[in-house]
Amino acid sequence: MTRGRGIRRSAALAVALGLGLSGSLVAGPAGAEEKEGPTVRWGACPEDVAAEAAPVVLECGTVPVPKDYADPGGDRIELMISRLASTNPDKRRGTLMLNPGGPGGSGLSQPAFLANRGIPSEVLDTYDVIGMDTRGIGRSAPVACGFTPEGPYFANIPPYAVDDAAVTARAKVVKEVAEQCARRDKDGVLRHLTTANTARDLDRIRAALGEERTSFLGYSYGTALGAAYASMFPGRSDRIVLDSNIGDTHLDRDGMRRYALGVEQTFPDFARWAAARHDSYGLGRTPAEVRRTYFTLAERLDEKPVDGFDGNVLRQLTFGYLFKEVQYAKLAQQWQALKSGDTEALRAADTDGRAADTPPSLDNQLSVFLAVSCNDIAWPTSLDTYRKGVAEDRARYPMFGAATANIMPCAFWPYPPAEEPVAIDDEGPRNILLVQNLRDVPTPHVGGKLLRQKFADRSRLVSVDDSGHGVYVYGDNPCALNTTTRYLVDGKMPRKDTFCRAG
DSSP, X not given: OOHHHHHHHHHHXXXXXXOOOOGGGSSOSOOHHHHTSOOOOOEEOOHHHHHHHTTSOOEEEEEEEESOTTSTTSOEEEEEEEEEOOSOXXXXXXXXXXXXXXXXXXXXXXXXXXXXXXXXXXHHHHEXXXXXXXXXXXXXXXXXXXXXXXSSOOOSSOOOOSSHHHHHHHHHHHHHHHHHHHHTOTTSOGGGOOHHHXXXXXXXXXXXXXXXXXXXXXXXXXXXXXXXXXXXXXGGEXXXXXXXXXXXXXXXXXXXXXXXXXXXXXXXXXXXXXXXXXXXXXXXXXXXXXXXXXXHHHHHHHHSOBTTBOHHHHHHHHHHHTSOGGGHHHHHHHHHHHHHTOHHHHXXXXXXXXXXXXXXXXXXXXXXXXXXHHHHSOOOOOHHHHHHHHHHHHHHSTTTHHHHTSOOGGGGOSSOOSSOOOOOOOSSOSOEEEEEEEEOSSSOTHHXXXXXXXXXXXXXXXXXXXXXXOOTTTSOOHHHHHHHHHHHHHOOOOSSOEEEOOO
């Protein structure tokens, strides 16, 4: 693997973080089949999940669900779920299902991750916290298109298109990617990976757990899943927290293009950080100088890569490392090595730090992201549409717009959407708390505002003057932490939208 190929994989992984169904599939009263359905038999989790969860001990089990909800009596797939059970029966309210985002993120160890990170004990008393590998992921009928870090498709964010010719060249790559995924869909699971079907799976899990309703905490893409569940099954949704919102029940091209907006809004935080440390990193004495360094480096690497690093790798790397301030020093170190052309320093800085993300898991993550994004909604098929969008966003969002507007395999996806995207239901209970940082790379603040508008009086928006991806427990804002905890534990929804100051 070349140095550039290794670091582009690192940047891609930093982003971890997609008609005609019968009316019987929509939300409604629980039927006899659901009441008499399977219950979960809990046991030990797989060794790698247990190791990742340590010192927290989780239980794991499986729930069967239809592979195709249009054929509920047909083939089944098994979904693996995990549980961190409440140990306080007097305080236990029910279940809190989790989703870490993606689509493509494994969530089996997420209950332990939140516990180890310090989620308030009152939340752990109030709920059995349920993690899961959703359909297609990890141990739940996993899919794989056959991607490798060495191949032409190594990240779900397209490469930066420097001109129209780059868009045309990328179209050939992603067309083959779409055909490759179809060829490898031997079990027919890939075409049934949708947000709507995953929301239906959540309801099957709820029933298998013996609960009349379930609460939900979803991050990033998990907000789309939670929004879909609260819309399809409003009467079965309890307390819903959607953190770092993409703005709808699915990721479409507009949502992908908003990533570039997130870069423009978040980069100034890094630029101020780097400028204050110019004597150490030499990236610019002012934020404006740091921004100029970015463009100068990118253009130089476009023309003459250094030790396998080209301009696209720099842009992808910067995108990924802007997710959290804790990563700024690593990003500055990489820039410093690239700026000086010191290949020895570059090799020293090029440490992946993600040994657990082996090529098979990377393949699975990329494949699920594509399948869900492409199956949820029809994407534009005209190459001219992408050329035009790239030109627009190269000017509008010069740091990253010509990447996120570039053509995706969804333009050539072989499976047309089986149904329309889940429509937001604004007439259910007022039970949806939206939590959003003001500056967030993949989910800029506008995503929270979009869902707030769509859910109307069902929701309240907590806007946080902070930077980074993930607010509740992932961030460190006391107002956001306290507001969300009060809602999860006591059901106290803010009376109006709330602004949390930095701090």
